[in-house]
Amino acid sequence: MILQIIVDMVGLGATYALLTIGIALLFGILGLMNFAYGEIIMIGAFAMYLFKDYPWFVGVLAAVVFAVVVSVLTERLAFRPLRNADPVTLMIASFAVSLALQSVMRMTVLPRTQGVPPQPFLTESITVFGIRVTVLQIVTLVLCGVLLGGLALLMKKTPLGVQLRASAENFQVAKSLGVKGSFVIMSAFAIAGVMAAASGVILVARQGAVSAEMGLTPLLIGIVGAVVGGMSNLKGAALGGLLLGMGTGLLEATLPTDLIAFRDAFLYSAVMVVLVIRPQGLLSGTKVRTS
Amino acid sequence: MTTTTEVPQVETLQLVDGGMNFDGVQALEDVSISVKSGEVVGLIGPNGSGKTTTLNLVSGMLHPTTGRVMLGDKDLTRMSMRKRARIGIVRTFQSVRVFGRLTVAENIEVAALGCGMRRHEARELTEELLEELNLESVANTAAESSPAGLIRTIGIARALATRPKFLLLDEPAAGQNESEAVELIEAIRNISRRRACGVLLVEHDMSVVMSTCDRLHVLDSGRTVIAGLPQDIRHDPQVVEIYFGKRH
Numbered sequence: 115m116i117l118q119i120i121v122d123m124v125g126l127g128a129t130y131a132l133l134t135i136g137i138a139l140l141f142g143i144l145g146l147m148n149f150a151y152g153e154i155i156m157i158g159a160f161a162m163y164l165f166k167d168y169p170w171f172v173g174v175l176a177a178v179v180f181a182v183v184v185s186v187l188t189e190r191l192a193f194r195p196l197r198n199a200d201p202v203t204l205m206i207a208s209f210a211v212s213l214a215l216q217s218v219m220r221m222t223v224l225p226r227t228q229g230v231p232p233q234p235f236l237t238e239s240i241t242v243f244g245i246r247v248t249v250l251q252i253v254t255l256v257l258c259g260v261l262l263g264g265l266a267l268l269m270k271k272t273p274l275g276v277q278l279r280a281s282a283e284n285f286q287v288a289k290s291l292g293v294k295g296s297f298v299i300m301s302a303f304a305i306a307g308v309m310a311a312a313s314g315v316i317l318v319a320r321q322g323a324v325s326a327e328m329g330l331t332p333l334l335i336g337i338v339g340a341v342v343g344g345m346s347n348l349k350g351a352a353l354g355g356l357l358l359g360m361g362t363g364l365l366e367a368t369l370p371t372d373l374i375a376f377r378d379a380f381l382y383s384a385v386m387v388v389l390v391i392r393p394q395g396l397l398s399g400t401k402v403r404t405s
Numbered sequence: 406m407t408t409t410t411e412v413p414q415v416e417t418l419q420l421v422d423g424g425m426n427f428d429g430v431q432a433l434e435d436v437s438i439s440v441k442s443g444e445v446v447g448l449i450g451p452n453g454s455g456k457t458t459t460l461n462l463v464s465g466m467l468h469p470t471t472g473r474v475m476l477g478d479k480d481l482t483r484m485s486m487r488k489r490a491r492i493g494i495v496r497t498f499q500s501v502r503v504f505g506r507l508t509v510a511e512n513i514e515v516a517a518l519g520c521g522m523r524r525h526e527a528r529e530l531t532e533e534l535l536e537e538l539n540l541e542s543v544a545n546t547a548a549e550s551s552p553a554g555l556i557r558t559i560g561i562a563r564a565l566a567t568r569p570k571f572l573l574l575d576e577p578a579a580g581q582n583e584s585e586a587v588e589l590i591e592a593i594r595n596i597s598r599r600r601a602c603g604v605l606l607v608e609h610d611m612s613v614v615m616s617t618c619d620r621l622h623v624l625d626s627g628r629t630v631i632a633g634l635p636q637d638i639r640h641d642p643q644v645v646e647i648y649f650g651k652r653h
Contacts, residue, residue, distance in 0.1 A: 273518045273527070276507070280515040283504045290464070290498075292490035292519035292567055 127359030128258035133336035134355030152329025153215035158314025185307030344395025424471035447618035493570030505549030
């Protein structure tokens with residue numbers, strides 16, 4: 115029983131960690147609080163709907179392509195012209211991008227919620243030592259593990275990663291040393307696109323449906339998780355997402371039925387307590403980016 | 406490798422009649438200063454005299470309201486700081502601004518990568534610079550945990566990793582103790598000689614400037630007071646009054 119709860123908690127935690135990383139990546143490098151991130155997830159999910167009659171991996175591939183392209187396009191069209199703008203301006207611009215993407219999708223290809231029948235193999239489950247694990251849970255864990263591990267490796271070991279981390283710390287100094295800021299930023303948006311696509315794929319499999327508004331909840335989870343863990347620190351953000359997901363899972367499993375409806379009230383009260391004690395986030399240093 | 410040894414061309418980087426006006430405040434007026442390859446030029450003057458503004462104009466961090474920045478006969482006046490870094494004009498910052506969460510080695514490597522080097526080239530150059538500037542022992546520690554004096558050295562190593570033709574140093578000796586400053590002087594002179602690199606040195610510490618520079622340029626209230634050889638300037642009554650007079 116306890117093991118079963120833990121397995122469910124970790125699955126949800128990993129899903130949430132993916133969400134927070136996407137948010138924290140762009141915040142760390144650009145100081146951009148990207149409210150359009152939820153819509154990138156929605157675009158990825160929409161690709162899954164579009165290719166629902168094809169083999170699963172075709173849909174996944176399409177989700178990655180769609181999400182990356184749209185993510186990079188938002189940078190080129192909306193955020194690049196505002197490169198030196200105030201963080202608040204950027205944030206409001208991201209609101210606009212979010213609403214625009216949502217409205218365009220609703221007006222054109224996704225006017226109402228569309229069902230995406232779950233892939234049969236994802237709903238199968240195996241039982242090990244009395245614990246029931248669905249294939250979806252395993253896929254989620256593997257996907258999150260591979261993506262988070264891959265991102266860590268990329269940041270730590272590759273030339274792009276070093277330049278990304280340097281730009282995240284001080285964009286202007288990085289540029290003064292010749293680092294191609296525009297390329298670095300575009301890469302960050304592309305990586306965020308991949309993360310969003312993965313989240314979209316998992317969400318579609320969990321909910322079995324896509325809609326133009328589906329990005330809002332994951333966006334909020336991503337932001338809260340990233341704030342709890344420390345916005346400017348990828349490790350912290352991942353931890354924040356993991357804890358938030360595990361907290362949700364724990365409450366879901368342990369709250370009496372009458373109180374389940376208030377799950378989020380309990381969860382976010384806990385978040386507030388954490389933020390009162392550590393306003394800078396769990397793993398963040400004391401430095402808060404101001405420029 | 407190439408069969409003919411390339412003789413490094415002597416180039417001149419100059420600010421011609423540079424002026425800078427910040428919202429009606431004339432921070433700099435008609436200042437002309439030049440640095441040749443292999444030469445160390447010191448830029449001195451009291452606080453607020455326009456030293457850092459001059460450096461900002463030459464590095465491209467600011468664009469002058471009047472005057473031009475030239476490399477040889479090429480006009481760089483409107484070129485961005487990043488593009489200037491790529492053609493070999495690189496600066497350090499007064500408050501060094503190392504990338505604190507990167508290791509010391511990564512701080513250097515990122516500059517080499519930034520200027521278009523391949524990964525293994527960047528790694529090799531990083532190793533060389535770590536050795537040359539005695540940073541090997543701290544190579545793999547986070548830069549933010551280094552003492553202040555060392556951080557300045559990291560800033561210089563980082564600038565050197567771009568293989569600069571001209572290095573613009575903003576108060577590199579500030580916050581260093583005497584032995585560190587002496588080491589730094591050595592390093593700066595070696596850099597200039599070995600790499601045939603021109604150095605523009607903004608500095609407060611007169612002893613550093615006197616023993617390091619080939620030529621000096623004295624600013625006061627945004628204007629040139631005098632420019633010439635260190636030994637001549639040391640005894641110039643005007644300089645003694647505005648500079649030494651204030652300090653001693």
